[in-house]
Amino acid sequence: MNIKERRAWEKKERRKQILDAARKLLFAKGLNAISMSQIAKQAEIGVGTIYFYYQSKEELFAELQAEGLELLFSKTKKACAKESDFAGKLRNAAHVFLKFSKDNKAYFDIINYFLSATDQIFTPNLKEQIDEHGNKVIFVVENIIEEGIKSGTFKKIDARRLAILFWATLFGLIHFQKLKSTILKRDTFKNLFGYSVDNFISTLVLKEVYK
Amino acid sequence: MNIKERRAWEKKERRKQILDAARKLLFAKGLNAISMSQIAKQAEIGVGTIYFYYQSKEELFAELQAEGLELLFSKTKKACAKESDFAGKLRNAAHVFLKFSKDNKAYFDIINYFLSATDQIFTPNLKEQIDEHGNKVIFVVENIIEEGIKSGTFKKIDARRLAILFWATLFGLIHFQKLKSTILKRDTFKNLFGYSVDNFISTLVLKEVYK
Amino acid sequence: MNIKERRAWEKKERRKQILDAARKLLFAKGLNAISMSQIAKQAEIGVGTIYFYYQSKEELFAELQAEGLELLFSKTKKACAKESDFAGKLRNAAHVFLKFSKDNKAYFDIINYFLSATDQIFTPNLKEQIDEHGNKVIFVVENIIEEGIKSGTFKKIDARRLAILFWATLFGLIHFQKLKSTILKRDTFKNLFGYSVDNFISTLVLKEVYK
Amino acid sequence: MNIKERRAWEKKERRKQILDAARKLLFAKGLNAISMSQIAKQAEIGVGTIYFYYQSKEELFAELQAEGLELLFSKTKKACAKESDFAGKLRNAAHVFLKFSKDNKAYFDIINYFLSATDQIFTPNLKEQIDEHGNKVIFVVENIIEEGIKSGTFKKIDARRLAILFWATLFGLIHFQKLKSTILKRDTFKNLFGYSVDNFISTLVLKEVYK
DNA sequence: TATGAATGAGGTTTCATTCAT
DNA sequence: AATGAATGAAACCTCATTCAT
Incomplete structure (x- = not known):
């Protein structure tokens, strides 16, 4: 033993x-x-x-990805804790992700590497392991939304789905950042990003109280 | 001559x-x-x-990407024309994109290849040329939103921004499709996708008439 | 006509x-x-x-080499004219060559290209044409030596041979410049070069008047 | 172990x-x-x-060059040992080099390859390693000159510099051999070479005893 | 006289993975 | 448990020259 x-x-x-x-x-x-x-x-x-x-390079990289996801998870959690109102929490989460994609570019790239990979490169086993970490990140937001619903701030919507949508949207937006010099006018991406987050949140809140 | x-x-x-x-x-x-x-x-x-x-492999690939974007453009346009109400047009656009990502996977991959590329690989020249084609696709949706606003169906919002957000969201979602066997329960992606589109559209419509 | x-x-x-x-x-x-x-x-x-x-790239390059040799010729001639004593003329010629190898590196490289070429790359015809230009450069020095002999400054030696030797020596030295950071101590090449020129000239002068 | x-x-x-x-x-x-x-x-x-x-092609070639230099070194050393008087030693060294440039053309070419290379292609590391071998060759002559000085045969001159000059001169001359059919009259190169060596040696010897 | 499309071998270097030791 | 030598295909791109038009 x-x-x-x-x-x-x-x-x-x-x-x-x-x-x-x-x-x-x-x-x-x-x-x-x-x-x-x-x-x-x-x-x-x-x-x-x-x-x-x-077993392979992929497996090694997967572990790095897991690290990145854990880092993103802790950053997100911390940022959300700072704010008490639910919309604020989500805004914080969004900005943390944007910042993460810049400050921790290497981690972001490796996450994207697995998410963008054309071919199936994972063992199912590996995939589950990775996704577990990703799930934690999603769950932070899912939780916030659920709490928001319970507290009566948010509509009674599918928290899980919207949490996934939340991250998918941000992920897509960050990719579109590449177009900033052509499709987007320069310096506007931040605004677009903020605008999009607000737009998303407006979806959630009960009534048109949310501006 | x-x-x-x-x-x-x-x-x-x-x-x-x-x-x-x-x-x-x-x-x-x-x-x-x-x-x-x-x-x-x-x-x-x-x-x-x-x-x-x-001049280079990139230039050749860029032309393929342009082709892909043109194909997406025409498909989108056609699909939108089939529907007369604006929300329906957008839903069609979204589903065309999802279908495109499957049926024309090679084109989708090459578009993603340029959008995900970690390093700067384009000549600015090349980039502009590509983005021009991308812009056409975005513009279809931008146009629909604008028309929707004019017609009083949609709120007075920033059509450009929302058009970009529209595509970015779908793009992100399609990437998350990879997670269908773990984070998403299988067979639910379609639902998630439809749900997300509806959610997005609900953002646009004036009043809560839209269900 | x-x-x-x-x-x-x-x-x-x-x-x-x-x-x-x-x-x-x-x-x-x-x-x-x-x-x-x-x-x-x-x-x-x-x-x-x-x-x-x-007819070929070589022929085109040969013409550039001829240009380079002409430039070297005129520079050498001018520099030699500035000095009235024969040893001084030669020293000037030597320093012009060293300077030429730096200031007109491209020309020097192309001259070296033909002189170092492993394979026989010239038509005999071409070769003659090039060498004619080279000959002019050699002749400047040959002439000086001859004059020096006539005037009683130099010993009665083979002016032609020594002129060729003069340039060959300098050419070899300039190649050895590459070794400055290892075999030569840095900053000493100039000294070595000057020393070598003086050494060469000492060969020519009658008696040990020359210091 | x-x-x-x-x-x-x-x-x-x-x-x-x-x-x-x-x-x-x-x-x-x-x-x-x-x-x-x-x-x-x-x-x-x-x-x-x-x-x-x-690590690279250069490194491989460098090793071949080192071989060539070692071969030249041993040949030179042996040839010098055959002769007891210092001038004779040097003459032998010179003729060994000329012979080497013909009989071991491939080695000579590769040495020239590194010495003539327009661009900086070596790692400093590599360069040092190569030059060390070259140095051995130079040192043979340096040594002879020093001994000559000690013995009173040669003037009190800078043995190091003259050793370098010795090789540089021969190196330059051998390059000029290319011109034998034009600038040099054919069949005269040998004479020119011998003449040049003698001329060089005359520089070293004390008094005009040397003929 | 001028064109410029076509060639295609050749250049060096990288890399994930295996397997005998 | 650890090693590290060996693989060899594959990568992208260049270039002097020719020849039909």
Whole structure:
């Protein structure tokens, strides 16, 4: 038992060590510029060793994505806690996401990498694991909406669906940010984003009290 | 003049021929599986010849994207014309987009390829050209919203912004479709999608007449 | 006759035009970065047209080399004229060459290109034409040495051979400049160069009057 | 330890094997005609494998150059040892170099390749490594000159500088050999070369005893 | 006289993964 | 448990020259 635990602990340590190396490179060079050999060199282990702890590059990246989602989760939660009214919470969540996409571009990219991937690249197993983390993020918003409904601030709507829609909308908008120099007039994206969030929230609130 | 015209025509033909080959491969093998040499082989010309007609792979792909956007544009337009009430037009537009993302996956992927690309890969020139086509698609919806406003069906809102938001939302949702087996319960995406569209439209309509 | 002359004149003009384009690119981008198509574009003519006026890229480059040699020739001549004593003339010639290799790097590179070329790339015809220009440069020094001999300043030596040796030595030295950060201590090349020139001249002068 | 040593030995063997293939091609086809894939094919390994042992083509070529310089070094040393008087030693060194440039043209070309290269292509690291080998060659002559000075045969001059000048001069002359059919009269290059060497040596010797 | 489309081999380098040790 | 050598296809792009028009 003792030795088994030790083994398990060492395995985790090793995975961490590899992940640390990968993360360091991810932030330093960006998603497309890192290879398994580079990660191995950075971690000061052999390439083969990585494959002992991770089945594939995707699995390794998935763990990084999970990290990113966890970070987004905690940031979102914290930001929502700061505000007491429900609409304010959601606005905060939205702005946290926009900020996250910039300040933690590497994490955002890797999340997008999995979400945009043309081909099916996950093992179902892997997919579930990732989505679990994503779910936590969604749940924060779902919760807020539910609370809003309970408190009578929001209409009696499908909280789950709207939470998903909330994130999907923001995700789409952030992608469209690429068009800022052509389709969007420059400097207007922030406004568009804020406007869109308000528009979304207006959907939720009971009566036209919400402006 | 006659000979010049002929030359110009031939040049256009050649570009088309190359594009045909690229498109064929794109549909057969998907975006990530095609290379310039494969396109050359398919088109039965030398690799260098492609580079005579297209400055880079990106430029070639951009033209495919433009095609895709044009196709989306015409489909959207046609679908919107079928319905006379404005909300119905928008719903049609949305469903056309969802269908397009499935039926014309290759085109959707290539559009997403440019929109998701981590790095800046376009010449500003190229970017403008592409975005122009994208703009047409957006404009269809913008137009509908404007008409809706004029007719008194919709609130006096920023039609441009909402048109962009419309597409961004759908774009985001379609990406989240990947999560259907985990975060979304299977078979619910269609419902989520429809629900989301309705939710968006409810934003626009004057009074709570819209149900 | 008249029309023939005209033709000949036009042909020369055309060659000039092409050469101008090539030279411009040579200076702007360096020897290795220019291609025939680029030259054609710069000259605003078709690629094929260049091949009407020049048989090959080498021939075109040869003409540029000839230009470079002519420039070196005139610079050398002028510099030598400034000084009345023969040793001084030679020192000036040497320093002009060193300066030329820096200030007119593109010309120096192209001269070196032909001199270093591993393979036989010239038509004998071409070779003669180029060497004629090179000969002029050599002759300047040969002449000085001869005059020096006549005047009793220099020993009765083989002026031709020593003129060639003079340039070969400098040419070799300038190549060794590449080693300045390793074999040579930095900042010493100038000294080495000056020292070498003096050493060479000491070979020529009668008696040990020369210091 | 034993196994580690074995690994290291194998690695060296592999590098040798690759180098053998490269050298073979270099001699058979010349510098400009060989590519990495050809080398791989010749060595009967994958292209990637080469890149496992050599970081770049330059690094591989650098090793060949080092070989060439070592060969030149040993030839020079041996030739100098045959002669007891210092002037004779130098004459031998010079003729060895001339012979080397013919008999080992491929090596000479590759040395020239690095020395003539227009652009900076080396890692500083690589450069140092190469120059170290070149330095050995220079040092042979430097040593002879120093001994000559000590023995009272040569003047008290800067042995280092003159050693460099020695090689630079010969290097330049050998390049000018290309001109033998035009600027030089054919069959005279040997004479010019010998004459130049003598002329150089005359610079060194004390008094005009040297003829 | 002028054009410019076409060639297509050739260039170097990267990379996820495997497997014998 | 760890290694790291080996793979080899695939990537994109360049370029001097030709030749039918």
